[in-house]
Amino acid sequence: MNKIKILFFATIRDRAGTKSMELDISADMTIAQLKDKLGADHPNLKESMKSVLITINREYAFDEAVVPPNAEIALFPPVSGG
Amino acid sequence: MNKIKILFFATIRDRAGTKSMELDISADMTIAQLKDKLGADHPNLKESMKSVLITINREYAFDEAVVPPNAEIALFPPVSGG
């Protein structure tokens, strides 16, 4: 099992109802599988998982990426700074 | 006769040796004639008269323009601000 930390921002945080959580996941879990798991465990997030941006250790990550041990994962909508 | 004021700036002022002068000129004098007169009266300025910029009452003026009474004339090289 891998221990990871997940951060939520903006609309995703509002829906998650928390800024962060820690999670134990299987060692070969991909980003796509992590999104499925989060959508299943937190029904409020299910719809958001379709368009959410995801980062692994502060770099943008995509469906096929495998989540490494002790990863800092973040989930957020497209950015709107400036 | 028209009374006019002439201002000199930058290299032209250095060559004229003065910042300004007052002059009485004939009522129908053009800019071209004024340049000839200044070049003749002030040999230091003769060479400069070929490329000098001239303004009448703070607007750029050209050879054919007639100098109006009480004009504020300025002579200077191409600008180099910024």
Place this chain on the structure above:
Amino acid sequence: MTETLPVIYSITESEIDLNDLLARITLASTGAAAIFTGMVRGITSRGGAHETEYLEYESYIPMAESKMKQVADEIREKWPVVEGIAIVQRIGRLHPKTPTVLIACTAAHRDTGVFEAARYGIDRLKEIVPVWKKEVGPDGQEWVEGNYIPKPGE
């Protein structure tokens, strides 16, 4: 060039001080700076016309600063003559007329791409730097939606 090329990238809750930032990216060889700043609009007419009381900005700060550095690196690669770069995003509750973001690029001369570099900088910041804003107005509050999806390697 013996002087180090200055680069500033920062998420801050403090006022953006243009004079100070400009001085910090000015070298002895610098003759030109192009600066972009964005401000909170109190009145917007494009799209759905509306009024704004304030914007509430938040950021994933460590990643935002690392992406700002990436934007600066991209600018240097595209415009090697750029000397200094500053990229600053202010966060927190910001009211109309307040500068919220600054991108500044300096170079020896103005015809070297500094304007294009600053424009590129703000465009990229709005694509990849993780900052979000919630708009609060007379009709309630709403997150402003971005629309750029980063590609692998961004």
Place this chain on the structure above:
Amino acid sequence: MTETLPVIYSITESEIDLNDLLARITLASTGAAAIFTGMVRGITSRGGAHETEYLEYESYIPMAESKMKQVADEIREKWPVVEGIAIVQRIGRLHPKTPTVLIACTAAHRDTGVFEAARYGIDRLKEIVPVWKKEVGPDGQEWVEGNYIPKPGE
């Protein structure tokens, strides 16, 4: 638009305060500003490479301010969405790294021509606004030569 569109044009011997100037051309509807500043280069490598101790600026002040207003009017005609315009030239003895000139344009959004408007402003200032500089360096002093000849009507 009920607010008056602000325009600042000035020849000054004082420091150029970017924060203050930006605030003075920011309206409630403003969301973007493009600012150009020029500085005294202490080290120049383009053309005849040389060092500069300081520049001595002078101006035909009343005409310069009237031509700055003309530049601002030209900007408004070309980019009608521009909201505020500031054009400031500092004169006197100015040392390396010192900002000497500022052109700033504001608008509701950044994709409306503000960058191009600021670029146009500095290009035009260097063509028609009567300001001259003398360069003083280790090898003596020399007037910097402009090369633009204004046309009738400019």
